[in-house]
Structures are given as structure tokens and as C-alpha cells.
Amino acid sequence: MLKPLxxxxxxxxxxxxxxxxxxxVLPDSAKEKPSEGIxxxxxxxxxxxxxxxxxxxxxxxxxxxxxxxxxxxxxxxDKEYLILREDDILAIVE
Amino acid sequence: MLKPLxxxxxxxxxxxxxxxxxxxVLPDSAKEKPSEGIxxxxxxxxxxxxxxxxxxxxxxxxxxxxxxxxxxxxxxxDKEYLILREDDILAIVE
Amino acid sequence: MLKPLxxxxxxxxxxxxxxxxxxxVLPDSAKEKPSEGIxxxxxxxxxxxxxxxxxxxxxxxxxxxxxxxxxxxxxxxDKEYLILREDDILAIVE
Amino acid sequence: MLKPLxxxxxxxxxxxxxxxxxxxVLPDSAKEKPSEGIxxxxxxxxxxxxxxxxxxxxxxxxxxxxxxxxxxxxxxxDKEYLILREDDILAIVE
Amino acid sequence: MLKPLxxxxxxxxxxxxxxxxxxxVLPDSAKEKPSEGIxxxxxxxxxxxxxxxxxxxxxxxxxxxxxxxxxxxxxxxDKEYLILREDDILAIVE
Amino acid sequence: MLKPLxxxxxxxxxxxxxxxxxxxVLPDSAKEKPSEGIxxxxxxxxxxxxxxxxxxxxxxxxxxxxxxxxxxxxxxxDKEYLILREDDILAIVE
Amino acid sequence: MLKPLxxxxxxxxxxxxxxxxxxxVLPDSAKEKPSEGIxxxxxxxxxxxxxxxxxxxxxxxxxxxxxxxxxxxxxxxDKEYLILREDDILAIVE
Numbered sequence: 272m273l274k275p276l277x278x279x280x281x282x283x284x285x286x287x288x289x290x291x292x293x294x295x296v297l298p299d300s301a302k303e304k305p306s307e308g309i310x311x312x313x314x315x316x317x318x319x320x321x322x323x324x325x326x327x328x329x330x331x332x333x334x335x336x337x338x339x340x341x342x343x344x345x346x347x348x349d350k351e352y353l354i355l356r357e358d359d360i361l362a363i364v365e
Numbered sequence: 366m367l368k369p370l371x372x373x374x375x376x377x378x379x380x381x382x383x384x385x386x387x388x389x390v391l392p393d394s395a396k397e398k399p400s401e402g403i404x405x406x407x408x409x410x411x412x413x414x415x416x417x418x419x420x421x422x423x424x425x426x427x428x429x430x431x432x433x434x435x436x437x438x439x440x441x442x443d444k445e446y447l448i449l450r451e452d453d454i455l456a457i458v459e
Numbered sequence: 460m461l462k463p464l465x466x467x468x469x470x471x472x473x474x475x476x477x478x479x480x481x482x483x484v485l486p487d488s489a490k491e492k493p494s495e496g497i498x499x500x501x502x503x504x505x506x507x508x509x510x511x512x513x514x515x516x517x518x519x520x521x522x523x524x525x526x527x528x529x530x531x532x533x534x535x536x537d538k539e540y541l542i543l544r545e546d547d548i549l550a551i552v553e
Numbered sequence: 554m555l556k557p558l559x560x561x562x563x564x565x566x567x568x569x570x571x572x573x574x575x576x577x578v579l580p581d582s583a584k585e586k587p588s589e590g591i592x593x594x595x596x597x598x599x600x601x602x603x604x605x606x607x608x609x610x611x612x613x614x615x616x617x618x619x620x621x622x623x624x625x626x627x628x629x630x631d632k633e634y635l636i637l638r639e640d641d642i643l644a645i646v647e
Numbered sequence: 648m649l650k651p652l653x654x655x656x657x658x659x660x661x662x663x664x665x666x667x668x669x670x671x672v673l674p675d676s677a678k679e680k681p682s683e684g685i686x687x688x689x690x691x692x693x694x695x696x697x698x699x700x701x702x703x704x705x706x707x708x709x710x711x712x713x714x715x716x717x718x719x720x721x722x723x724x725d726k727e728y729l730i731l732r733e734d735d736i737l738a739i740v741e
Numbered sequence: 742m743l744k745p746l747x748x749x750x751x752x753x754x755x756x757x758x759x760x761x762x763x764x765x766v767l768p769d770s771a772k773e774k775p776s777e778g779i780x781x782x783x784x785x786x787x788x789x790x791x792x793x794x795x796x797x798x799x800x801x802x803x804x805x806x807x808x809x810x811x812x813x814x815x816x817x818x819d820k821e822y823l824i825l826r827e828d829d830i831l832a833i834v835e
Numbered sequence: 836m837l838k839p840l841x842x843x844x845x846x847x848x849x850x851x852x853x854x855x856x857x858x859x860v861l862p863d864s865a866k867e868k869p870s871e872g873i874x875x876x877x878x879x880x881x882x883x884x885x886x887x888x889x890x891x892x893x894x895x896x897x898x899x900x901x902x903x904x905x906x907x908x909x910x911x912x913d914k915e916y917l918i919l920r921e922d923d924i925l926a927i928v929e
Binding site: 648649650651652653655657688691694695696697698719721723730 | 870883884887889892893900902921924925926927928929
Binding site: 400413414415417419422423430432433451452454455456457458459 | 460461462463464465467469500503506507508509510531533535542
């Protein structure tokens with residue numbers, strides 16, 4: 272499994288249904304990047320300038336919304352994941 | 366519901382009445398972005414470099430004015446929300 | 460009323476007399492932006508990295524001079540205000 | 554009088570004698586910006602991240618040399634002043 | 648051996664299998680930069696503004712995934728290594 | 742005399758011997774900027790975010806080497822000086 | 836001798852053997868900048884925001900690898916040196 276470092280989080284991307292504008296199915300390239308995902312692993316936290324370590328707000332299983340163009344795509348065991356900093360996560364979908 | 370992270374706030378956008386310039390109703394694209402909204406959820410606060418957590422100044426139900434181009438639009442349950450950092454909120458309308 | 464957040468201040472802009480260059484009254488767009496105003500509301504202060512909150516130097520009623528292109532214009536109750544950070548205020552006119 | 558905020562200083566600009574290059578008196582626009590001045594008011598100091606306030610090194614009456622393009626020109630009581638941060642002051646001329 | 652300084656890590660790059668797009672083996676220059684590696688040495692840690700030193704999360708032998716264009720390539724004893732900051736390492740592959 | 746502020750230093754520039762490239766004496770404008778000087782005055786030090794003041798490493802009389810394009814030229818009593826931050830000084834020539 | 840200030844280090848550059856690409860000896864200008872050197876002097880360390888001073892990791896005699904385009908070249912006693920910050924040193928070659 273991927274164990275993220277520091278304040279990073281690994282998520283599985285939730286493909287939102289194909290976008291239709293005026294009835295035409297968009298070619299893949301123009302499709303709005305998916306911005307929802309499920310947390311599959313969380314880092315140990317960020318070290319502050321006074322030496323203490325923060326704990327992350329998100330936990331495994333959380334459904335989240337994130338800034339569309341953040342993070343790095345990583346392929347592992349033939350599955351696509353996104354590794355991003357928790358600061359790029361906007362909200363948890365409860 | 367959307368639970369914002371850190372120092373973020375979720376707001377519902379208040380559409381200000383359509384802008385008229387010289388009597389012509391502006392096409393949607395040119396309409397000045399709305400800059401008023403109602404707070405619907407607030408984050409737990411920002412972690413400072415000494416490890417303490419700030420509490421946010423705004424609370425659910427506050428009517429606010431914010432910097433026009435800040436935040437990220439998110440659609441949830443077919444409703445449009447804006448998620449922005451509290452630092453982008455200019456004032457509370459009392 | 461507008462209650463500014465953090466280290467922000469709400470001011471009412473003082474229109475300096477119309478600028479005349481060579482006797483011609485300037486069209487509105489070219490008019491030098493006014494840089495004087497009266498403080499009508501002040502924020503609660505900025506939170507420092509050690510958790511303490513600063514108190515602002517300006518207070519309601521102060522006449523101030525500010526960096527010309529700072530702040531955000533906000534219309535409230537049909538009146539124009541400018542919301543800016545206290546750090547953009549150069550001096551109090553005593 | 555102008556009371557500067559924070560770590561700012563108000564100075565009266567000393568017009569250095571007109572610059573002569575090859576005997577021709579320079580038109581006003583090309584004249585090197587004056588970089589000397591007299592301090593007429595000093596701010597209360599800058600607030601540090603631990604909450605303490607610095608005291609400024611310069612005092613009223615000091616003759617100073619400053620980085621040529623720093624500060625903001627302000628006209629007050631028909632007199633030209635420059636408001637700049639103390640950090641833009643290079644040295645005191647003793 | 649290479650002993651990295653501060654919060655840096657030395658890794659041996661794992662060449663991922665040649666990329667095939669439409670059946671054509673890519674010329675070397677266009678091949679996606681490898682982003683996996685094995686840690687061969689770790690630095691002593693980063694000094695924080697309060698003087699304490701952080702300890703690194705990764706250790707020798709860890710298999711890691713890193714941001715593709717980070718780090719500096721160094722040739723030592725005829726072998727290629729990459730020296731990068733731990734902050735550029737996304738996750739440990741467990 | 743010029744008393745520099747904060748972490749600044751006043752130096753007298755040592756004109757290194759004229760640069761000869763291929764036997765031609767370079768016109769003044771192309772001459773490599775001199776990068777050696779003698780310290781003639783030092784500031785009181787920089788205030789850190791915890792309120793303490795640093796003491797400078799250089800002292801009057803030190804011969805130094807500095808980054809070529811740093812500092813501001815100031816003419817005082819018909820003599821050219823350079824005022825620069827101590828951080829732009831590379832080394833003391835012992 | 837050159838005594839570097841703060842967190843700087845003086846190194847003697849080790850000219851790596853001339854680079855051959857396809858058998859042609861590269862003209863001097865295109866030659867990859869050398870990135871190895873020997874430490875000949877180290878600074879007293881960097882002052883942190885809490886006032887304490889860091890000690891450098893490298894010491895005189897260390898053979899090091901550094902980021903190719905960092906530092907400033909200085910000629911002293913007809914010898915070429917490079918003065919760079921320790922943070923630009925990637926690793927010590929043990």
C-alpha cells in the first residue's frame with residue numbers, strides 16, 4: 272500500500288458522471304477534472320516550526336472535495352491514485 | 366453536508382439583482398461575480414506555528430461580503446456553494 | 460453595518476476636489492484615485508503565530524491616508540465604502 | 554500633522570541640487586529622484602510574531618538617505634511628504 | 648558513499664518498464680521520467696526556527712514514490728543517483 | 742558620517758585593477774563591477790521575530806568580498822560609498 | 836584567507852575530466868559546470884528567529900557535491916574559489 276508522508280493524503284478518485292454540454296458528450300480531454308475522492312491513507316502530519324507535529328483532520332474512508340488541479344497522480348497495482356496535501360482538501364462530504 | 370477543513374468556510378451565494386448598464390441586461394458571462402453570501406458551515410480553525418488552533422470569527426448564518434474572485438465553486442446536492450478561506454472574507458453584514 | 464474581519468478597516472472615501480490639468484476637468488476614469496478617507500469600522504485584530512491577537516492602531520472617526528490602489532470597494536445601503544487592511548494605511552491625519 | 558502607522562516614517566524630501574550631465578540642465582522628468590530627507594514623524598513600531606513591538610531607530614529631525622524609489626508621496630497642507638517603511642531607510646547622516 | 652545534508656535523501660532510481668504509446672517504443676528523451684526509487688542514504692534532518700532538528704520519516708531500503716521533476720541527478724562511482732528533499736517524496740510503497 | 746540602519750553595512754569600494762580583455766582597456770560601462778571593499782560603518786543589527794537583536798559579524802576596517810550587484814550607491818562628502826545588507830557580504834578577507 | 840559569513844562555505848572546485856559527447860571534446864563554454872569541490876572554510880552558522888545559531892554540517896577538507904549553478908565565483912590570490920550557502924550543498928562524498 273502507499274503510505275503518504277507528512278501532511279499528505281492518498282485518495283481514490285470518484286469519476287463524476289460524464290459532463291454533457293448542450294447534449295454532446297465531451298471528449299475526454301475537455302471533461303472537467305474529477306474533484307471528489309475517498310481517502311485511502313493519511314500521513315503522520317506536518318512538523319511545525321516549534322517541533323510539534325499536527326494531526327490530520329481527514330481519516331481513511333472520508334469522502335472529500337478537493338481543489339481540481341492539485342496533487343500528483345500515481346499508478347500503483349494498476350490502480351490510479353492521487354496524492355495531495357491535506358491543505359488542498361476543501362471539505363469532507365458528510 | 367459539506368464540512369470545510371481548517372480555516373475554510375462554506376457559503377451560499379446571494380445572487381445580487383441583475384446588473385443594468387445603460388438599460389441593457391448584461392449577458393450572464395459579463396455579470397459582475399456576486400460577492401455576498403450566507404455562511405452555511407465553518408472549519409475547525411487554522412493551526413499556528415506554535416501548535417495552537419485559531420477559532421474562526423464567522424459563524425453559521427452570518428451574511429458576509431467577500432473578495433470577488435476568491436474561493437472554489439462546488440456543486441453538492443444540485444446546489445452551488447463556494448468554499449473559501451476566512452481570510453478572503455472582508456466583513457460581516459450586521 | 461459592515462463589521463470588518465481580522466486586521467481590516469472599513470473607510471468612507473473622501474473625494475478630493477476634481478483634478479484639473481491644464482484647466483480641463485478630467486473624465487472620471489482618469490481622475491487620480493482618492494487616497495483619503497474616514498474610518499467607520501475596525502476589525503478585531505490579526506492573530507499572530509504565537510496565538511495572541513494584535514489591536515489595531517486606528518479607531519472609528521480617524522481621518523487617514525492610504526496607498527491609492529489598495530482595498531476592495533463595497534457598496535452597502537447605496538453608499539460606497541472601501542475595505543482595506545490596516546497595513547495599507549500610511550498615516551492618520553491629526 | 555501626519556502620524557505614520559506601524560514601522561513607517563514621514564520625511565520631508567531634500568531636493569538635491571539640479572543634476573548636470575554634460576552641462577545641460579536635465580528636464581524635470583529625467584532628474585534623478587532625490588534620496589535624502591529629514592524625518593518629521595515616526596510610527597509606533599512593528600508588531601513581531603511574538604506580540605512585542607519594535608522601537609524605530611530613527612527619530613524626528615534625523616537626516617537620512619533612503620532607497621530612491623521607495624515610499625508613497627503624500628501632499629498635506631500644500632507640502633510634499635514621503636511616507637516610507639523604516640526598512641527602506643539606508644542610513645542616518647550624522 | 649554519498650552522505651546527504653539536512654533534510655535530503657539519496658535514492659537509486661527504479662527504471663519503470665519502457666513506455667509504449669500505440670505500440671511504438673518511445674525514444675529516450677520523451678520517456679516519462681521514472682518516479683520510483685529506493686532510499687540509499689538519509690540526511691540528519693532539518694533545523695527548525697526554534698533550533699530543534701527534525702528526524703526524517705524515510706529510512707534506508709524504503710521504496711518510495713516522488714514528484715517526477717524534483718531533485719538533482721548525481722553520478723557517483725559510475726552509478727546514477729538522485730538527491731532530493733524528503734518533502735518531495737510523496738509516499739512510501741509498503 | 743553615514744550610520745547604517747539595522748543589518749546594513751557601509752563600505753568603501755576597492756577599485757580592482759582595470760580589466761583587460763584581449764589587451765583592450767574596457768570602457769567604464771562594461772568594466773566588471775568591483776566586488777571588494779572596506780567596511781567603514783556597521784548597523785546595530787537585525788531584530789528577530791522573538792524581539793532579540795542580532796550582532797553583525799563584520800566590523801569597521803574589515804576587507805570584504807560581496808555579491809557584485811547588491812547594495813545601493815550613495816555619494817557623501819564627494820565620496821562614493823555602497824550601503825548593503827550584511828547578508829550580501831560573502832566573506833571577510835583575512 | 837577567505838572567512839565566509841553566516842551559513843556560507845568556501846570551496847575549491849574539482850575540475851571533473853573533460854566531457855566527451857560522441858567523441859568530441861566540448862568547447863569550454865558548453866562544458867557541464869563542475870559540481871564537486873573541497874571545503875576550505877566554513878562560516879559561523881545561521882542565526883535562527885529565536886536567536887540561536889546553527890552549526891554547519893560540513894567541515895574543512897570535506898569533499899562535497901553541490902547544485903551546479905549555485906554560489907558566487909571569487910578569485911583570491913590568483914586561485915578560483917566558489918562561495919555558496921551550505922543549503923546548496925547536496926551531500927558529502929565519504
